[in-house]
């Protein structure tokens with residue numbers, strides 16, 4: 001049961017989004033800046049995302065007629081700009097995902113603002129528009145980043161885990177939507193094996209690793225909720241895994257009443273419902289704590 005379900009458009013029972021974070025090889029450069037250029041294997045593993053997986057993913061979306069959201073660090077926008085152009089030409093959304101996948105909790109104060117603004121400027125230059133949404137690298141959004149998002153007119157954030165469905169984050173400076181994530185819908189735990197950046201996960205068989213996602217969907221569908229995957233082209237865009245996702249998409253679109261949309265459209269829908277006075281989302285006031293928590 002979801003206490004306050006959102007009425008979805010056209011009689012859909014559930015809104016769905018498959019969101020890809022195109023981190024490419026930014027991960028190895030930010031974690032091993034002194035010698036990443038010597039590390040060809042992790043660089044190639046990351047480059048697989050924009051060069052091999054994204055054309056495959058875009059082909060599926062084109063064939064099924066769905067538009068989705070991608071989150072891309074500014075450095076990747078710049079280094080893979082022709083891929084970004086294709087994503088935008090096909091009508092998908094690109095959101096802000098840091099400059100070079102720096103962890104916001106490691107880059108506070110002026111450093112955080114500069115990295116955020118550098119990514120924002122790069123986004124405007126490469127994509128020709130301002131991003132409307134943001135997802136923090138490793139989900140580590142900070143109160144300062146929330147303030148930067150509000151200051152720069154973002155309409156949503158997608159890194160927190162405080163609800164099953166979209167809700168509102170409110171600060172003294174303004175508000176924006178939160179499109180909540182969760183590790184159960186993220187492909188890092190079942191598929192990431194990346195010793196150089198500290199992850200030694202047992203890689204699951206494609207069907208086994210993806211199975212948890214479909215169970216998450218079933219529960220959201222039954223409750224009239226919102227189902228979102230947070231996945232990576234260099235993990236879930238690999239041949240055998242994407243083949244399963246593709247089959248799931250085909251079956252789900254054919255047999256269920258679902259609304260696949262980019263996150264900015266989902267937020268736009270909820271905002272319209274609020275403007276019409278027919279829906280009131282739950283509101284979380286931030287920050288949760290104003291200083292170190294006394295224990």
Ligand SMILES: [Zn+2]
Nearest residue numbers: 021023137138
């Ligand atoms: Zn990422």
